[in-house]
Each structure stands twice: as structure tokens, then as C-alpha cells.
Amino acid sequence: MGDNNMTATMIQSVTLDDANDTLVILDQTLLPNEKVFLQLKELKDIWDAIYHLKVRGAPAIGIAAGYGMYLGVKASAAATYEEMADDFKRVKEYLGSSRPTAVNLFWALDRMEARFMQEQGKSVSEIKEALRQESEAIRAEDEQVCEQIGEYALSLLQPGWGILTHCNAGAIATAKYGTALAPIYLGEEQGYRFKVYADETRPLLQGARLTAWELHEAGIDVTLICDNMSSIVMKEGKIQAVLVGCDRVAANGDTANKIGTSAVAILAKHYGIPFYVCAPLSTVDLQCATGDDIHIELRPDEEITSKWYEKPMAPEGVNVYNPCFDVTDHEHITAIITQNGIAYPPFADSLLAMFAKKDKE
Numbered sequence: 602m603g604d605n606n607m608t609a610t611m612i613q614s615v616t617l618d619d620a621n622d623t624l625v626i627l628d629q630t631l632l633p634n635e636k637v638f639l640q641l642k643e644l645k646d647i648w649d650a651i652y653h654l655k656v657r658g659a660p661a662i663g664i665a666a667g668y669g670m671y672l673g674v675k676a677s678a679a680a681t682y683e684e685m686a687d688d689f690k691r692v693k694e695y696l697g698s699s700r701p702t703a704v705n706l707f708w709a710l711d712r713m714e715a716r717f718m719q720e721q722g723k724s725v726s727e728i729k730e731a732l733r734q735e736s737e738a739i740r741a742e743d744e745q746v747c748e749q750i751g752e753y754a755l756s757l758l759q760p761g762w763g764i765l766t767h768c769n770a771g772a773i774a775t776a777k778y779g780t781a782l783a784p785i786y787l788g789e790e791q792g793y794r795f796k797v798y799a800d801e802t803r804p805l806l807q808g809a810r811l812t813a814w815e816l817h818e819a820g821i822d823v824t825l826i827c828d829n830m831s832s833i834v835m836k837e838g839k840i841q842a843v844l845v846g847c848d849r850v851a852a853n854g855d856t857a858n859k860i861g862t863s864a865v866a867i868l869a870k871h872y873g874i875p876f877y878v879c880a881p882l883s884t885v886d887l888q889c890a891t892g893d894d895i896h897i898e899l900r901p902d903e904e905i906t907s908k909w910y911e912k913p914m915a916p917e918g919v920n921v922y923n924p925c926f927d928v929t930d931h932e933h934i935t936a937i938i939t940q941n942g943i944a945y946p947p948f949a950d951s952l953l954a955m956f957a958k959k960d961k962e
């Protein structure tokens with residue numbers, strides 16, 4: 602699939618400025634009103650950026666973690682591998698404490714650790730260069746993975762279809778293209794002219810602030826709806842497929858994604874609409890047998906009660922529950938689209954097959 606001016610000019614939300622020892626991110630908390638890039642030098646600032654969703658989206662979090670690991674070790678004054686190992690462990694544990702659900706964070710940190718261990722016996726400067734290469738490889742591979750997911754997903758869609766999506770699994774949540782939005786962009790290049798319906802996705806409004814912004818900027822037909830409107834657009838025949846991203850896919854296909862996703866999946870099942878999860882294999886965690894094994898992040902009350910309002914919109918002292926992900930049962934998922942192909946139920950077998958295909962490459 603070639604680039605045209607749309608994908609060729611896609612924004613890169615997370616990159617490395619090695620010369621200045623900084624992680625460069627698009628601050629997604631300021632969108633859609635301001636497009637601001639931050640140069641993050643200190644590990645604490647990188648941790649904060651992940652926790653506060655300045656950089657967000659499972660793949661983008663993984664890329665940021667890889668760069669953060671490299672920058673953390675690059676700053677090490679260690680003179681030997683053994684001394685550097687202590688610094689490496691400290692940085693890995695710190696970055697790993699930022700957010701618990703998106704497995705890409707831990708996948709990237711583990712991958713950087715594997716590369717670090719391979720470099721034992723090398724000089725400090727050779728080790729640092731190897732970690733720089735590994736962090737860049739994580740980003741570069743994610744770009745290819747997202748394009749491949751886009752092509753497989755596009756094979757399931759027809760021109761002119763109405764597509765519902767939840768949260769943001771777009772270009773800014775990845776190295777490029779996105780996952781759930783990748784087929785939308787690739788399809789636009791081929792004249793598919795999808796009509797996208799974007800759930801606003803309370804409480805952090807990634808759908809309104811990010812997906813509607815991304816697609817509108819790209820000139821793609823996008824309609825913003827409230828989360829409680831997913832049923833009516835399905836009932837009215839506006840939706841022919843649902844495409845979502847993911848944060849952690851269990852071995853049986855149960856999938857953690859932004860809060861509200863499981864409700865959309867149940868509605869899609871009710872209306873007979875295919876529900877597709879777009880999943881890089883870096884987001885599939887075979888160590889989690891089922892969705893019950895996935896740690897769901899709880900976030901501050903203020904994201905619900907006051908973040909977007911001049912005054913709190915809830916009575917002082919009221920109880921608040923703010924899980925920022927939920928798990929969609931595998932039985933409500935039509936297919937899981939990976940870079941190696943489309944996995945259909947039973948996912949316990951088909952997901953393994955996707956990894957096996959990868960190993961053959």
C-alpha cells in the first residue's frame with residue numbers, strides 16, 4: 602500500500618530526538634484545541650506523560666517506554682555492564698509503574714531488557730547504541746504492523762459502509778496509521794468513502810477530542826456521537842461494522858479496551874453487526890488466560906466529576922467509580938485482526954496461529 606499525501610503526511614505523535622536526549626511527544630491532552638509537542642528529558646516527565654495520557658494508546662505507550670528505557674540508560678554514568686544493570690532495573694521498574702493495563706508498556710520494557718542482556722560483554726557505549734537501535738526498531742515495526750492490520754481490516758469492509766469506533770485507536774495512538782483507524786485511512790486512499798461514527802468516549806473524550814479531530818483533519822466523513830447513542834445508530838442501520846483498538850488481549854480472545862467497549866460489543870451482537878478488534882500481536886498477552894486476568898486501571902474521580910466543567914457536576918462527597926477500561930468477552934468479538942492475518946473463533950487456537958505465522962517470517 603503506497604503512501605499518498607494523506608498517510609505520507611500523517612502526524613508522528615512519539616519520536617526520539619537523540620541529539621538532545623529527549624522523547625518528543627504530541628501532547629494529546631491539549632487536542633483538539635492545541636497541537637503542542639513536548640520535549641521530555643527527565644524520566645519523571647516521561648512517567649507523568651504516560652500516566653496523564655499526554656502520550657496514550659497502547660502502541661504509542663510501548664514506543665514511549667522503549668525510548669524512555671534508552672534515554673534512562675543513556676544518562677547512566679555506569680562504567681560497566683553490571684553497574685548499568687542496576688540502572689536498567691531501576692528505570693524499567695519506574696516506567697512500568699505508570700499504567701497497568703496496556704500490555705505494550707511491559708512488552709516494550711521486556712524487549713529492551715532482552716536486548717540489554719544480549720549485549721553483556723560489550724562496552725557501555727556499544728550497549729547504549731544497541732538500546733537506541735532497539736527503541737527505534739519498536740517504533741519502525743509498529744508502523745509496518747499498523748499498515749498490515751489496516752490492509753487485513755480493509756478486506757472485511759465495503760465502500761460506503763458506516764463504521765462505528767470507540768475511543769481513539771488512530772495514528773496518534775501508534776507509530777502511524779493507527780489500528781482501528783488504519784483501514785479508514787487506507788480505504789480513503791482507495792476511494793472507500795466510509796462514514797465513521799465516533800463515540801465521544803467519556804470520561805476522557807478520546808473519541809471526541811482525538812478520533813473526530815484526526816479524521817476531520819484528514820477530510821474523512823466522521824460524525825461525533827455520545828456514547829449512549831451507539832444503539833440508535835446501529836438500530837437505524839447506519840453502522841455496518843464496528844472497529845476498535847485494544848490494550849490487552851487474553852489468550853482466549855477476551856479483550857481489554859477503553860471503558861464502554863464491552864457495551865458496544867454487546868449492542869453490535871444484538872443488532873447482528875460484526876465487531877472487530879484490531880490488535881497488534883504486541884497487545885496480545887498469552888500469559889493472561891482470560892479477561893479475568895487483566896488488571897483494569899482505576900483513575901481519579903475528577904475525570905468524571907469536574908475535569909471538563911467549570912464547576913463539579915456531582916454532589917460533593919458522592920462516591921465515584923472510574924475504571925478506564927473494560928473487558929469485552931470473546932463471545933462478542935467477530936474477529937481479531939492482527940498484522941499476520943484475521944483470527945476467528947476459537948481465539949485460543951487462532952491467536953496462537955498468528956504468533957506461529959510471525960515466527961516463520
Ligand SMILES: CSC[C@H]1O[C@H](OP(=O)(O)O)[C@H](O)[C@@H]1O
Binds near residue numbers: 769774781848859
Ligand atoms: C491503538 S490504541 C489502543 C487503545 O488504547 C486506548 O487507551 P488510552 O486512551 O487509555 O491509552 C484505547 O483503549 C485504545 O483503544
